[in-house]
Amino acid sequence: MSVSVSPPAIPDSTSIEKASTWVAPLRAEIARVLVGQTELVDRLLVALLTNGHVLLEGVPGLAKTLAVRTLSGALHAQFKRIQFTPDLLPADVLGTMVYHPKDGSFSPRLGPIFANLVLADEINRAPAKVQSALLEAMQERQVTIGDNTYKLPDPFMVLATQNPIDQEGTYTLPEAQLDRFLFKVRVVYPSPAEERKVLDAMATSSPKLEVSQVAKAEDVVASRVLVNSLYMDEKIRDYIVAIIQATRAPETFAPHLKLLIRCGASPRGTINLALAAKAYAFLAGRNYVTPQDIKDLAPDILRHRILLSYEAEAEGVSSEEVIKQLLDKLPVP
Structure with missing residues (x-):
């Protein structure tokens, strides 16, 4: 049962x-x-x-x-x-x-x-x-x-x-x-x-860098439970999946990117983007995730998960440019 x-x-x-x-x-x-x-x-x-x-x-x-x-x-x-x-x-x-x-x-x-x-x-x-x-x-x-x-x-x-x-x-x-x-x-x-x-603060031989414990x-650790329960709309979940899928099959949205990406992001990237977006919303004092949260975090999540092709390296194309083009092409919910 x-x-x-x-x-x-x-x-x-x-x-x-x-x-x-x-x-x-x-x-x-x-x-x-x-x-x-x-x-x-x-x-x-x-x-x-x-x-x-x-x-x-x-x-x-x-x-x-x-x-x-x-x-x-x-x-x-x-x-x-x-x-x-x-x-x-x-x-x-x-x-x-x-x-x-x-x-x-x-x-x-x-x-x-x-x-x-x-x-x-x-x-x-x-x-x-x-x-x-x-x-x-x-x-x-x-x-x-x-x-x-x-x-x-x-x-x-x-x-x-x-x-x-x-x-x-x-x-x-x-x-x-x-x-x-x-x-x-x-x-x-x-x-x-x-x-x-x-x-002004550091140009001295003994800068004051004392830090007080405020948290x-x-x-x-206690906040993690609340972060995990924040609301994420179904359309935003689909948007996350679409972003990750676009790194694996970029020709669907931008045919010229097919020759630039050798390997796309793993499912760990999907999970991490969702988790990070919830934490980002929590830090902003919200109980829900917005599409802008996803767009803000996607470059830092994907930057090291996309392997560029030899053609991209020869042309001097960076992962930042590839990610930006993908995000610009994908429809935002």
């Missing part, structure tokens, strides 16, 4: 307002230390709410590390930074078993992966063996050391950075690992006004 399960009740605006009381103070505290980068901060919060991971791409000096460190301080979450280098070993990230000669026993020494926010700095400088060691942690939220499996803390988020211009001595991230990142965020240069604020990591 099959048992029908009723969908969770859609929360009203009062419930959203009550559950999101931590959002405004957290944004304000981060903005007090981090100038600009509001889009980056929003993506980090969306990833926390959806139990996802973020790949940050940008030239050095754009405050990627500062953003993550500030977020962890404002949440009072445990933060660890791992500098990825060509000689790094999986045990340096995950941990290892330590032998005790006195009694002939072994005990685990847990690695820096055991933290709420893990900054994998210049992740593409480590060899494939180290990058692959992260796959279980990112997907299963657990690490196997020896014969034992250890659960990672909750929340757990990997924020990996990579430099787009210095490719000497780097290793391309495997597609299986790229697909496990919720977002690939391009960190851009600040505007002239923002850069002037950076100059708890538990607040984020």
Whole structure:
């Protein structure tokens, strides 16, 4: 006998307002230390709410590390930074078993992966063996050391950075690992006004970067239940599927794109776009998802999931241009 399960009740605006009381103070505290980068901060919060991971791409000096460190301080979450280098070993990230000669026993020494926010700095400088060691942690939220499996803390988020211009001595991230990142965020240069604020605040040998705890990591975890129950219309669900399908069969909407896309987004992209849109709506104080939420998030969701063809690379066409053309061609509900 099959048992029908009723969908969770859609929360009203009062419930959203009550559950999101931590959002405004957290944004304000981060903005007090981090100038600009509001889009980056929003993506980090969306990833926390959806139990996802973020790949940050940008030239050095754009405050990627500062953003993550500030977020962890404002949440009072445990933060660890791992500098990825060509000689790094999986045990340096995950941990290892330590032998005790006195009694002939072994005990685990847990690695820096055991933290709420893990900054994998210049992740593409480590060899494939180290990058692959992260796959279980990112997907299963657990690490196997020896014969034992250890659960990672909750929340757990990997924020990996990579430099787009210095490719000497780097290793391309495997597609299986790229697909496990919720977002690939391009960190851009600040505007002239923002850069002037950076100059005024940071042009000193001892800048004040103290961060106050204004929220708890538990607040984020508790909000996930509400985020999952936000309303998403059937037309918006169809719109998400249409976007993902268009990356696999672009000739349906734009025939000239067929030669530019070698491989489209996986079903994980479909799921992640829906989850991220709900979290994005929650941060905006809404109990429903809009088509604009989907359009705003789609580039960061799809950027690393679309493999361009050799023709696209030869013509200098970027994934941004391909995604924009697809979104422009698709009818919006």
